[in-house]
Amino acid sequence: MTAGTVTRGRSTGTVIRGRSTGAVRGRPLLRTSYAAEQAIWNTPAKRAWTLALVVAVLALPFFLSRDLTSLMTTVFIMAIAGIGLNLVTGYAGQVSLGHAFFMGLGAYTAAVFGGAGDDELVGLGLDMAVWLPMAGVVPALVGLVVAPLAARVRGLYLAILTLGLVFIGEHVFKEARSITGGVGVGRAPAEPVLFGLDLRARYHVFGYILSREAVFYFVCFAIFVVMAMAARNLVRSKPGRAFAAVRDRDVAAALMGVSLRRTKTLAFTISSFYAGVAGALLVVVIGRVTPTSWDLFLSIDLLAVILIGGIATISGSILGAAFVVLTPRLVSELADVVPFISTSPSSGFLSVFQLQTMLFGALIVLFLVLEPRGLYGLWVRVRNYWKAWPFSY
Amino acid sequence: MTAAPDAALAEPLLDVAGLTLRFGGTTAIRDVGFGAGEGSLLAIIGPNGAGKTSILNCLSGVYRPQEGTIRYRGEDLRGMRPDVIARLGVARMFQNIELFENLTVLDNLMLGRHRHLRYGTLAALLYGGKARRAETENRRVVEDIIDFLEIQAIRGSLVGMLPYGLKKRVELGRALAMEPTLLLLDEPVAGMNVEETEDMARFILDIRGELGVTMIMIEHEMGLVMDIADQVLVLDFGRRIALGPPAQVQRDPAVVKAYLGEAS
Numbered sequence: 233m234t235a236g237t238v239t240r241g242r243s244t245g246t247v248i249r250g251r252s253t254g255a256v257r258g259r260p261l262l263r264t265s266y267a268a269e270q271a272i273w274n275t276p277a278k279r280a281w282t283l284a285l286v287v288a289v290l291a292l293p294f295f296l297s298r299d300l301t302s303l304m305t306t307v308f309i310m311a312i313a314g315i316g317l318n319l320v321t322g323y324a325g326q327v328s329l330g331h332a333f334f335m336g337l338g339a340y341t342a343a344v345f346g347g348a349g350d351d352e353l354v355g356l357g358l359d360m361a362v363w364l365p366m367a368g369v370v371p372a373l374v375g376l377v378v379a380p381l382a383a384r385v386r387g388l389y390l391a392i393l394t395l396g397l398v399f400i401g402e403h404v405f406k407e408a409r410s411i412t413g414g415v416g417v418g419r420a421p422a423e424p425v426l427f428g429l430d431l432r433a434r435y436h437v438f439g440y441i442l443s444r445e446a447v448f449y450f451v452c453f454a455i456f457v458v459m460a461m462a463a464r465n466l467v468r469s470k471p472g473r474a475f476a477a478v479r480d481r482d483v484a485a486a487l488m489g490v491s492l493r494r495t496k497t498l499a500f501t502i503s504s505f506y507a508g509v510a511g512a513l514l515v516v517v518i519g520r521v522t523p524t525s526w527d528l529f530l531s532i533d534l535l536a537v538i539l540i541g542g543i544a545t546i547s548g549s550i551l552g553a554a555f556v557v558l559t560p561r562l563v564s565e566l567a568d569v570v571p572f573i574s575t576s577p578s579s580g581f582l583s584v585f586q587l588q589t590m591l592f593g594a595l596i597v598l599f600l601v602l603e604p605r606g607l608y609g610l611w612v613r614v615r616n617y618w619k620a621w622p623f624s625y
Numbered sequence: 626m627t628a629a630p631d632a633a634l635a636e637p638l639l640d641v642a643g644l645t646l647r648f649g650g651t652t653a654i655r656d657v658g659f660g661a662g663e664g665s666l667l668a669i670i671g672p673n674g675a676g677k678t679s680i681l682n683c684l685s686g687v688y689r690p691q692e693g694t695i696r697y698r699g700e701d702l703r704g705m706r707p708d709v710i711a712r713l714g715v716a717r718m719f720q721n722i723e724l725f726e727n728l729t730v731l732d733n734l735m736l737g738r739h740r741h742l743r744y745g746t747l748a749a750l751l752y753g754g755k756a757r758r759a760e761t762e763n764r765r766v767v768e769d770i771i772d773f774l775e776i777q778a779i780r781g782s783l784v785g786m787l788p789y790g791l792k793k794r795v796e797l798g799r800a801l802a803m804e805p806t807l808l809l810l811d812e813p814v815a816g817m818n819v820e821e822t823e824d825m826a827r828f829i830l831d832i833r834g835e836l837g838v839t840m841i842m843i844e845h846e847m848g849l850v851m852d853i854a855d856q857v858l859v860l861d862f863g864r865r866i867a868l869g870p871p872a873q874v875q876r877d878p879a880v881v882k883a884y885l886g887e888a889s
Contacts, residue, residue, distance in 0.1 A: 266764045267757065465752035469760060470742045472749070477725050477736050484723035487685055488803065489711035489740035498746060544727075 272464055289453060293446035301445040302517055303561060308449075308456040309513045311553035314537035315463045315546055316506025321535075322544035323467055324499035325479025326382065329531045330394030331507045333401035334371040336526030338508025339421065339515045340411050342367040346422025353419055354410050360426040364455075367422075367512035368505040375504030379497035398528050405523030418522040421515035424448060452513055459506060464546045466502070475499055476544070536592050540599055542608025551607040560588045638663045638839045639684075639807060644693035646679055646863075653679045654690065655863045661807070661856075664837045666829075668850045668871075671860035672883060677843045678720060680860075681809045684841070685717050686710040697807065712740045716805035720812045720843070722792045726785035730795050733784055734770060737802025738763040770798045774828065790821045797828060801836075808832070810842040814849060822846065826853060851875065859883065 260276040263269045273279045293301045313335060320326050346363030349355030378397065382390055405412045413419030424431035431451060435442045466472045474495045477485035486492055515521050533556055541552020564584045603609045637660040646654040654676045661667045669677045682688040684695060686707035695702040702710055711717075716737075725733050742763060748756040771780050774794050779787060784795060793813065800808055813829065814822040826849055832838050844850050850857060850871065857874040859867040861883040867874045874880055 266761045266768075270757075270760060270764070462750040465756075466746075466749050469749040469752060469756055470739065470744065471746050473728070473732055473736050474739065476728055476732070477739075480725040480727055481723050483687060483707070484719070484725070485736075486707035487687070487711050487717045488736050488799070489708050490736070491706075491708045502746075 270468065272461075272468070290450075293442070293449050294440065298443050298445040301443070301449050303557065305445070305449045305452045305517050306514070307554045307557045308452045309510050309517065310534075310537060310557050311550045312456055312459050312513070313507050313510035313534055314541065314549035314553045315460055316503040316510065317534050318538045318541075318544065318546070318549045319463060319466070319475070319506070320499045320503035322538055322549075323472060323479065324475035324496060326496055326499060327387070327391045328394045328500075328503070329391055329528070329535070330378075330397035330401075331503075331534050332526045332528065332530035333397045334375065334504045334507035335511030335514065335530065336401055336405055336523070337371045337374060338367040338511035339521070339526070340405070340408075341370040341508065342422035342512030343419055343515070344411055346425075347420060348423065352410065353413060357423070359428070360422070360424055360431070363422045364509060364512060368509040371508030371511075372501045372505040375500045376497065379500035380493065382500060383493050383496040395528070395531075398526070398531055402524065402527060405526060412523045413520075415522055415524060418520045420520050422512060424451070424516050426451065448516065452517075455509070455513070459509065460546055460550065463506070467546065471495070471498060533592075536596055538606075539596050540592075540606050542606030543604070545605075545608045548606050548608030551611070555607065556592070559591065560584070563588050563591065637661060638698060639841075640694075640696040641680075641684075642694050642696075644680070644683060644690050644695065646676070646683055646688055646690040653863050654683070656693075657860070657863070657865045658693075659856075659858050659865070659868055661839050661841060664833065664839055665855045666833055666840045666842065666853060667856045667858060668854035669841065669843045669858045669860060670845070670847070670850060671866075674862075675860040676863040677860055678811055679863075681717065681811055681841070681843065684710075684807075684809060685715055711803070714803070714806035715809065716800035716803040716807070717809045718793075718796050718800045718811060718813060720815065722789075722796055724784045724792060724796055724799065726783070728784060730771075730776065730780050730782055730784055730787075730798075731764075731767065733795060733799050734767040734802045735760075735763065737799040738767060740803060741766075766804075767802055770801050773801075773831070774798045790817055793817070793821075793825070794828075797825075801832065805838060808838050808840045810840060810844075812843055812845065814844065814846050822849065829853060 263274070268274065273282060292304060296304065313331065317328060317331050320328050342363045344354050345356050345358050345366045346360060347353070347355035348357055382393055385393055406415050409417075411419075431447050432444045433447075434444060435447060467475070474485065474490045477488060477490055478492055478495050482492055485495070511526075537552035537556050538549055539552070540555050541550070542548020567584050599606050603613075605612065639661040641660065642658040644654055644657045645652065657676075657680065659667065669680060671677055679688060683690045684702065686702065686705050686709070690703060693703065697713065697715070700713070702713075702715075725736065728736070742759050744756045744759050771777055774797065776791065776794055776798065779791060779795075784792060787795065797810075797813065800810075810829070814825045817825065829840065829842070830853060833840060842850075842854070854871055856869065857867070857871050858865060859874055859877070859880050861879075866879040866883055867877045869877075
């Protein structure tokens with residue numbers, strides 16, 4: 233091999249015409265084109281399991297009660313927010329405690345564009361096709377403004393700076409009564425009417441009755457899939473690699489031609505977009521919220537999503553969201569069985585809320601110490617074990 | 626090296642004059658000037674703390690020298706940001722390995738292609754035709770570099786898991802992936818055994834011979850410097866004490882004094 237080939241370029245990878253997957257029959261793991269190797273689902277097992285999972289998710293609302301369907305919808309929404317946070321914190325390495333603020337901002341932007349207005353509240357009553365993108369764009373613009381400040385600091389200082397956002401945000405949300413409804417009152421969320429289709433009504437589809445919870449479940453699932461795919465595309469291409477480069481070695485990244493300021497700004501902007509969309513959808517599920525809901529605890533929940541799920545993985549964010557949303561419910565179900573847990577805050581040894589707070593705290597510590605890659609890391613271990621089975625190496 | 630005089634006489638790709646760098650009261654580089662012709666190999670040598678790495682840091686924009694000019698293809702690099710300089714075709718290999726440890730060898734090399742990937746964020750989000758094509762085409766270039774450096778077997782490994790010698794090679798690959806016009810090498814064979822040193826020397830000669838990349842190399846391994854450099858710049862305490870072809874520099878009394886102390 234001589235050096236001359238570096239500039240000439242050669243035709244590596246015998247691309248078999250007409251086969252987009254690049255696989256050869258009978259040898260599914262033999263990849264014959266770069267495109268096949270760079271694909272997200274680059275093994276038959278991944279394709280099969282993803283398909284099975286999608287089918288299961290689509291069938292789920294037909295078997296679940298309405299409140300469990302809503303809970304699953306919350307999983308998708310928290311996954312969107314978690315993916316957003318993972319882009320900026322996991323991939324780009326910029327710690328953000330400010331995501332509750334961006335979620336709140338998204339929720340109120342949606343309420344202004346899509347909510348009903350009266351003499352006290354501002355509301356334009358527009359379609360979801362308008363308010364949902366706006367719920368992402370407005371926080372993204374605010375993120376764009378904040379990013380140059382955030383790009384100047386790193387580590388702990390950045391954590392404090394973004395923490396400041398949450399407190400400023402909470403104050404502004406409390407005071408801007410014509411937008412947020414004010415403390416103790418709140419306002420109703422944006423109305424989920426998509427292209428004139430009212431998502432709050434029941435629908436009869438092929439003889440099935442779809443509850444409003446189920447309808448919104450499917451809508452959120454679709455949005456989630458689109459945004460998760462976009463994030464996955466981002467992290468496997470140029471901007472995503474730039475994020476990781478800035479995270480790992482910022483000086484070396486700059487010497488590769490990666491602009492640090494531009495990359496960090498991009499990470500903040502996109503991440504805020506995801507948070508805003510998630511915030512807007514979240515209030516539609518839970519209903520009227522007061523401005524104090526967008527507080528530090530929500531930010532910490534989001535951190536729990538990515539720390540438990542897996543830093544710098546998209547699928548980890550999804551696992552983490554499922555864990556963070558479903559565990560409290562599981563704990564409260566357990567409360568009926570386990571004697572010393574009570575469902576009311578005043579009686580018993582431990583209330584459900586206390587237990588779940590302790591549980592999250594303990595889990596974050598355990599994961600950081602034992603498996604920093606989170607649930608995703610556990611999954612990788614299991615997968616590698618079975619790949620080598622019955623050998624242990 | 627017979628090619629040395631011709632290379633030195635050619636139109637200089639890089640022309641550094643009056644370079645001075647101070648950190649507070651300490652002067653790291655004092656009025657240093659040198660040039661590098663198109664396709665030539667300039668070695669910088671000198672005792673520890675002579676300011677060798679500082680010069681590379683000035684060239685790649687990490688440090689901002691207080692005085693002097695760094696003319697590269699007719700532009701003054703002084704005061705430019707590192708990423709802007711990188712996009713002009715200046716690549717760098719570090720003394721202490723500065724790879725992206727959590728990424729695979731492939732991703733590290735693809736990061737070298739950063740300046741050649743011309744698609745925007747929106748295209749990346751959609752990963753449509755344009756982004757997909759650019760990724761595949763650049764992957765092909767990266768694969769050629771992998772072949773050239775003989776690191777096929779580790780292309781999918783995380784860089785953090787690799788042994789030292791291979792990391793150095795990957796770092797050279799990342800710099801090559803940038804398709805640089807000027808390549809800055811900071812002690813490319815430091816800490817390597819004889820075999821690895823010979824491999825690296827072969828790669829460096831191939832890069833110059835077949836790709837025609839101009840190189841500036843800091844090296845303590847005198848055998849390597851004398852064998853492959855066209856010009857040698859000798860620094861001591863931030864000052865230039867000699868500049869010339871290896872054979873001439875070797876006999877320079879100032880150089881002998883800097884390395885061996887006062888002749889008795």
